[in-house]
Amino acid sequence: MFPNKDNYDLIIVGAGLSGLAAAVSASENHLDTLVLEKGRSIGGDGNYVEGAMGVDSYLQKETGIDIDKTQLLQDELNYSHYEASAPHLRKLIDNSGQTIDWLHALGIEFTKVGVQGKSWPTIHTFKGGGHAAVQKLYQLAGDAGVEFAMSISAQTLHQENGHISGVTVKNEATGQFRDLKASNIILATGGYVDNPDLVKLRTPFSNRLFAVSDGKSTGDGMQLAWAAGAQHYQMGAIQYGGGAIYDKQNPPFTHMASQLAAATTQEAILWVNERGQRFVNEDVNDNMCHAGGAILTQSRTFSILDQDAVDHLTNVGLYKEVGNSPVSPDKFDNLKVEIDQDLNDHRNYITKANTLTELAEQLSMSDLTATVARYNALVKAGTDDDFGKDSAYLTPVANGPFYAIELGVGMACALGGIRVNNDNEVLNDYGYPLSGLYATGNDAAGMLVGDTYAVTLPGSTAGYAAFSGRNAVSHITQNQ
Missing domain, CATH: 3.90.700.10 (Succinate dehydrogenase/fumarate reductase flavoprotein, catalytic domain)
Known part of the structure; x- marks a missing residue:
């Protein structure tokens, strides 16, 4: 079904973990919000994550885990060969514990916090897995009046006078198109792991690689952003x-x-x-x-x-x-x-x-x-x-x-392709924002890694998804 209206304060493209976190945050800030999901189910790869990264969370304080944030930042920058953005990674680290606390306050339960292999003790394990977390966020967003349009994909972004003004959408069941207006759009489409052509651009070893994913992470966000003038940023890492x-x-x-x-x-x-x-x-x-x-x-x-x-x-x-x-x-x-x-x-x-x-x-x-x-x-x-x-x-x-x-x-996922600033605004080739356009989750997570996923910072995919969704909405709210 097409959306109920033609005009919204915010349209979120993708109902995975970052899109759902953005939707709940938008409802808390009283934004008239629509979430587009090209599939018939919500959650994306968020259904399969084990837990979320956090530093200085309530659970770490309870268990006596104390992490030097500056040392953590330095270690992760070294791990990325300094291809990660130090300011963006720092903002994630500084706000990650608050993000865990926010999720916990919403009713999402965590069973433990600790290491995964040889890592920092940052992964907060979801009770019931990622599926339970995304279902809770979906329920909260729906109860707060956020509209969800299933089997509806974003096709083209519109701009007027240098500002995002809307999007053309397609009904995947009927093949029909419609134009929607919005002052702000968040791209939260999950990265590109399910797009073999984009994966081949990233690695020559694709013949023995196979996606362990929901099948929907086909690089839609990065391609929408690129067509609108976003910088072709580094493809980041494949997890x-x-x-x-x-x-x-x-x-x-x-x-x-x-x-x-x-x-x-x-x-x-x-x-x-x-x-x-x-x-x-x-x-x-x-x-x-x-x-x-x-x-x-x-x-x-x-x-x-x-x-x-x-x-x-x-x-x-x-x-x-x-x-x-x-x-x-x-x-x-x-x-x-x-x-x-x-x-x-x-x-x-x-x-x-x-x-x-x-x-x-x-x-x-x-x-x-x-x-x-x-x-x-x-x-x-x-x-x-x-x-x-x-x-x-x-x-x-x-x-x-x-x-x-x-x-x-x-x-499991592929990160990157879109460069963003510290407010998760999408940037053009000159480093300036495409006004009104944001990218979150795996679409923007190339900012946090070099050529190798940050396994030493476990839970970072889910932690960044939740943080970046909230971070984008916070900037939208401040500029209304």
């Missing part, structure tokens, strides 16, 4: 989700809750390339983006498990806590069932053999047996002199049968 089962037959979400996927990517046993050569310290998966980058340096990547590892993970417990996966039980009690089912179904990503020699022959890995012998010697010595893997996670590969699971790299 690699570390390794993922490389299934050429089924969609990526098939394995999101898979214990086999978590075991092969998170448990830090042995990764080898197409020739059976080890190429990295497997505990790199503590930083999922670094793990994804390492996997993509090889033509093919396989995770090797022996039966002892399968038995241990099934019956005893994990070798290391799972930090970057939707699956995080104490042990993988369904792992054997999943392996047997995949083998019975002849899945092309899993190979089983009784001996390493047989496994090497099946996969044409000329160096596999020598690699495993070398690796087991390092395990016995208790020190990884080759790549520096944490000795606590040196686990032997010795007793068959043996399993090889091929890995690709899942992409």
Whole structure:
């Protein structure tokens, strides 16, 4: 259905986490607001986030977590090779705790705050996951009178005398178009991870990348902004989700809750390339983006498990806590069932053999047996002199049968393409605002990263989504 009216104070393009945060904030500031959503459901990739980043939140104060904001800023700028905007990142850090407190005051519950892998203790885990958070924001916005138009996409932005004046929208169900007027527009379309052509512009490794997303993040916001005169800003970073089962037959979400996927990517046993050569310290998966980058340096990547590892993970417990996966039980009690089912179904990503020699022959890995012998010697010595893997996670590969699971790299989101100022106003090539146009969430988050997603600042995607939505509305309200 088309919107009820033709004129609004604010139109928000996208009903993901940043769009919903902006909508609730707009209702608090009494703006006549319309939210456009091109799909038939709300939340976008916000449905899948684990938690939101914050510094000096109520929960951190309760648990005694004290973070030096300046040191955090310095570390993240170093991590980004100074491609991040220091002022924008500083504003996010300074306001992130208040954003968590705002969400909490709205009724969104958090279960804990802490680290994720080797990181700052900033991720506030949503009770019920991101889906619960976005549903609460959607309810609050709707109850406050914010209008939502589903299956309606933004096609073209309008300008009059140098100021945004409206947008042409399309009914995705009927193919009809309509012009709407608005003094301000917020682009909150979720980035570009679901647009293969844009992803190819960002990385040459796209053949083994696949989006683990809602399918709607196709770069609409950046393309709308570019057409209106916005600067073609750096594409920022793709958030690699570390390794993922490389299934050429089924969609990526098939394995999101898979214990086999978590075991092969998170448990830090042995990764080898197409020739059976080890190429990295497997505990790199503590930083999922670094793990994804390492996997993509090889033509093919396989995770090797022996039966002892399968038995241990099934019956005893994990070798290391799972930090970057939707699956995080104490042990993988369904792992054997999943392996047997995949083998019975002849899945092309899993190979089983009784001996390493047989496994090497099946996969044409000329160096596999020598690699495993070398690796087991390092395990016995208790020190990884080759790549520096944490000795606590040196686990032997010795007793068959043996399993090889091929890995690709899942992409959770892609950030950037639009340059914004500290008020989330979209900037042109000269660094000046396109008056009335704002970008939030992943559309603008290239301001916070270099070429690698800031996994060291966990929860930053969701934290920035909520902050930037509020930040844009705050500037709109101040300038009314």
